[in-house]
Amino acid sequence: MGPIHLVQPQEEEPPALHTRAMDNLRYIRETMERATAFTAISGWGLVAIGITALAAGLVSGQQKSFKGWLTIWLAEAVVALLIAGWSMDRKARVTKTPLLSGPGRKVVFSLSPPLFAGAILSLVLYRAGSTNAIPGLWLLLYGTGVITGGVFSVSVVPIMGLGFMALGAATLFLPPAFANWFMAVGFGGLHIVFGVIIARRYGG
Helix, strand or coil: CCCCCCCCCCCCCCCCCCHHHHHHHHHHHHHHHHHEEEECCCCCHHHHHHHHHHHHHHCCCEEEEEEEEEHHHHHHHHHHHHHHHHHHHHHHHHHCCCCCCCCHHHHHHHHHHHHHHHHHHHHHHHHCCCHHHHHHHHHHHHHHHEEEHHHCCCCHHHHHHHHHHHHHHHHHHHHHHHHHHHHHHHHHHHHHHHHHHHHHCCCC
């Protein structure tokens, strides 16, 4: 009877060090992206804002005075702000994303200065009688705010901001008769198009 040899089970080789390191780096990167991106922007909220802006464009285009035109668009701004606040709060509750998180505050602080500057410059232009420049100014500075705030949000938001800036620049150099329709295309059309993209890619 020959000697008995014990057969030791083969141990699985541990994963290579570089493989584990790459997995860890990937996990850290994905975690940081989720933590630093403000994802509570509601795509369907932007669509609703776009629809009301198109309606405002139709109504304001029939006004015979600048004051009437201005009143319609200022009312639209209030409506848009209410829709944005409600829709973002709703999406934040569904996705359990705090609105006042670090990224959320960064978006607000980055968006606010261009809008504040636009309000001040609009008042100056109105008092100076240069009202034809106001629509282009609004589009241009709103686009600037969307870009600066969008840096802390999903990647498609700054692209939307570039679209607003392009429309604003064109509006400043085109005849005043086109200004209201460029406002409708910007605040209406761009919000609808990019709202649908955000809703489909980033949920709601």
